[in-house]
Amino acid sequence: MRRVVVDPEIPAEAANLFRHNGPRLSQIRAGWSPEARPSAPRRSSRFLQVCGAISALFLVFLVFAGNVSQIFLFVPTLLIFVACVGVLAARDPLEIEMTERDLYEQGHLYEGRYLLPEDFDHDADLLLDRVQQAVDFILRSRVNALGLLDDVRNAVMLPTQEWEIARLLTKLSALRTEHHDFTYGGSTPEVVAAMAPLERALIASETAVTARVEALERYASHVSEADRALHAHDQIEQLRARLPRYEELLAESGADTFAVPEIGRLSEDAGHLEQALRDSVRSAHEAFRHLDGPPS
Known part of the structure; x- marks a missing residue:
């Protein structure tokens, strides 16, 4: 539920x-x-x-x-x-x-x-599910828990976003239901023509709300990329910590001339992943700012 x-x-x-x-x-x-x-x-x-x-x-x-x-x-x-x-x-x-x-x-x-589940029609319920999944993922992400994002602001802003979007969806649901009930059973051409602007208003409102949901999902997507980059970066750092043991083994076995360049690439990979992590976090911050809307 x-x-x-x-x-x-x-x-x-x-x-x-x-x-x-x-x-x-x-x-x-x-x-x-x-x-x-x-x-x-x-x-x-x-x-x-x-x-x-x-x-x-x-x-x-x-x-x-x-x-x-x-x-x-x-x-x-x-x-x-x-x-x-x-x-x-x-x-x-x-x-x-x-x-x-x-x-x-x-x-x-x-x-x-x-707001309760019965306040939303089917289409609104689907959008709300997307909102809640995005919010939950962001708040539970590792990069958010480690403070690489604006975790304090996330804790305030994301529930506010969920509430505002949900409130708009309930209004949209109610008006769609009223509109459907009013037109159920057929209407005269004059009534259909008079209701056309109202239908366009409903469509425009739904498009605007969907855009807000998609912006939230883009933010969640950037957070997901940052989480993946952080996980990979941590793994590479663990491998780098083991390098001295491998280098010692290679030196003792006489194979260091052949294999050291290959192992040396591990440090390059760590550098690339660190940059990828910074880029992912930067992208997440930009997506976060986009949720606030255009500057007034």
Whole structure:
């Protein structure tokens, strides 16, 4: 299921709550409320009553079976077990209920500042998936984690980009649905002519949003190239660290005159990869600046 898109301006605790409870948020929007659930203490009380009845029956069985000596060993263990299970049973549903109540309250408090999967039509959903994949890849990349990119700005700007694009996609989805419903069943030539500019507006808006998605994907592509260059550079550096052992072996075996030039190319490869890494990071920075749009 597509993750909930949250306005980056709302508190992090509420945002994380929304992202981890998308299906329940959809139910809340449809009219569900936590008051409709039976209370957790009542369910826990019934559970403890059942456990107590089972324990009493088992105790009677031991008495009639004549195993009195085992009672003093078994009963305390059984009671401790039942008590522990009862505490867990009483706590977990209560925690779930408290989370759902908090979700219900926060969902109403921040209504309109989070977007659910049902807010997007099929085409918008596909674009949103591309946005989220690009954002996730950039934030999880090694070059970003190592600070070779503007990692602090990425952490702020990329969620903002995701939110702004998602918000535009929901508006586009709603207008497309209204447009389709209005024209469903046929329209007169006059109405078709009147709606033509509206159709062109929808197409132009979709083209503009798609361009923003593609810009984000280009940035992710440059980050991917930088990640590959960094990985290759690290591997070459590991090989360079082993050079003295190879050179020692060649010298001892008398083959150094033949093989040293070949091994020497390793240093050249490392230099080329270092330059490739710098170029990739520079390209990523340029793509990053492009996301901000033209200067005002």
